[in-house]
Amino acid sequence: xxxxxxxxxxxxERIGIEEGAISYKNTNKDFSxxxxxxxxxxxxxxxxxxxxxxxxxxxxxxxxxxxVGHRVVHGGKQFTETIKVNEEVKANIKRLFSLAxxxxxxxxTGIEVAEDLFKNAxxxxxxxxxxxxxxxxxxxxxxxPKHFMEDSRIRLYGFHGTSHKYVSEKAIEHLGDPExxxxxxxxxxxxxxxxxxAGKAIDTSMGFGPANGLIMGTRAGDIDQSVVFxxxxxxGYSVKEVSDxxxxxxxxxxxxxxxxxxxIEAAAAAGDAACALALEMNAYRIRKFIGAYAAALNGVDAxxxxxxxxxxxxxxxxxxxxxxxxxxIELDESLxxxxxxxxxxxxxxxxxxxxxxxxTNEELAIAxxxxxxxx
Numbered sequence: 406x407x408x409x410x411x412x413x414x415x416x417x418e419r420i421g422i423e424e425g426a427i428s429y430k431n432t433n434k435d436f437s438x439x440x441x442x443x444x445x446x447x448x449x450x451x452x453x454x455x456x457x458x459x460x461x462x463x464x465x466x467x468x469x470x471x472x473v474g475h476r477v478v479h480g481g482k483q484f485t486e487t488i489k490v491n492e493e494v495k496a497n498i499k500r501l502f503s504l505a506x507x508x509x510x511x512x513x514t515g516i517e518v519a520e521d522l523f524k525n526a527x528x529x530x531x532x533x534x535x536x537x538x539x540x541x542x543x544x545x546x547x548x549x550p551k552h553f554m555e556d557s558r559i560r561l562y563g564f565h566g567t568s569h570k571y572v573s574e575k576a577i578e579h580l581g582d583p584e585x586x587x588x589x590x591x592x593x594x595x596x597x598x599x600x601x602x603a604g605k606a607i608d609t610s611m612g613f614g615p616a617n618g619l620i621m622g623t624r625a626g627d628i629d630q631s632v633v634f635x636x637x638x639x640x641g642y643s644v645k646e647v648s649d650x651x652x653x654x655x656x657x658x659x660x661x662x663x664x665x666x667x668x669i670e671a672a673a674a675a676g677d678a679a680c681a682l683a684l685e686m687n688a689y690r691i692r693k694f695i696g697a698y699a700a701a702l703n704g705v706d707a708x709x710x711x712x713x714x715x716x717x718x719x720x721x722x723x724x725x726x727x728x729x730x731x732x733x734i735e736l737d738e739s740l741x742x743x744x745x746x747x748x749x750x751x752x753x754x755x756x757x758x759x760x761x762x763x764x765t766n767e768e769l770a771i772a773x774x775x776x777x778x779x780x
Contacts, residue, residue: 406776412463417448434461445511446518453522470526473519474775478508480532482558487774490528504614529775536566539605563609565591569599571770572711572763586702592714594622600698608701620687622664625655666714688724707759716764733757
């Protein structure tokens with residue numbers, strides 16, 4: 406930094422699932438290996454081992470690291486900007502566990518493991534909720550007695566903000582229009598959308614916690630609250646059991662038995678009706694949000710697909726953009742099917758709305774914010 410040269414990159418996949426894998430790449434080496442990771446701590450330990458490996462590593466010791474940046478999903482109301490970690494920060498992240506049970510516990514684990522591995526480096530948190538502080542009250546306040554917001558801070562916060570911020574900035578730069586009206590669609594194991602006008606978020610699909618909105622890998626997304634009451638009052642489930650079902654056993658996993666979209670697409674192609682239906686349900690939910698956000702923005706200049714599924718699944722992009730001509734959204738299937746790791750437009754020549762695939766780079770966004778904080 407500040408030149409943003411990537412010394413090494415990689416990914417740990419399928420944590421807590423059989424057939425896990427790690428990929429690693431530096432300027433000379435590029436490999437992947439199948440291995441199981443029972444938890445996030447074991448994955449981070451393996452990453453550190455590779456970074457300091459005598460043959461493929463890029464640093465000789467942990468002391469060469471000047472800072473470690475951490476993406477933290479939920480910052481609540483108190484964390485609205487990048488901040489150095491101390492005991493109070495860790496305590497507040499822990500206090501927010503109940504609002505992001507799939508994420509904040511793992512993020513705190515990452516911080517604590519990194520503190521042990523890189524003892525002399527400051528740990529820095531970048532919060533996913535920070536980008537959404539521009540959302541107006543008419544969008545972030547829930548229609549429940551207002552004292553819940555004032556006293557207990559129950560309101561919409563939004564998530565995946567680091568990604569939405571990065572790709573919206575890239576889209577604005579690409580379009581050459583600082584006033585552009587954008588709908589950004591982050592699709593991974595967790596999924597969210599944002600309505601962005603002139604670089605500022607005005608609405609987003611996730612809310613108080615990262616559980617609502619789109620159908621996700623294991624999360625149900627939007628659901629009638631009466632279902633929750635019914636499960637507890639008539640089916641005998643406890644609050645914790647309902648939470649586990651909606652967060653860890655629902656979504657694409659609950660619909661198909663698979664949480665990884667690659668498995669679902671393969672099964673659907675082989676004739677699995679449940680998987681085929683799940684893909685249609687997934688795309689239908691996204692289309693509904695596109696319509697809502699086009700209304701909120703009073704028009705749309707571009708929709709942006711990003712993250713693992715958004716960048717790599719031509720199937721989902723095709724299903725999402727189907728029958729959207731009324732909004733001026735028309736896909737070019739030939740362009741959509743092309744493989745690329747670069748920013749690219751995939752709309753037809755007749756489309757009034759740009760359809761852009763932008764690889765997200767949360768790592769660079771985090772690194773940039775960390776560098777700016779410590780310098």
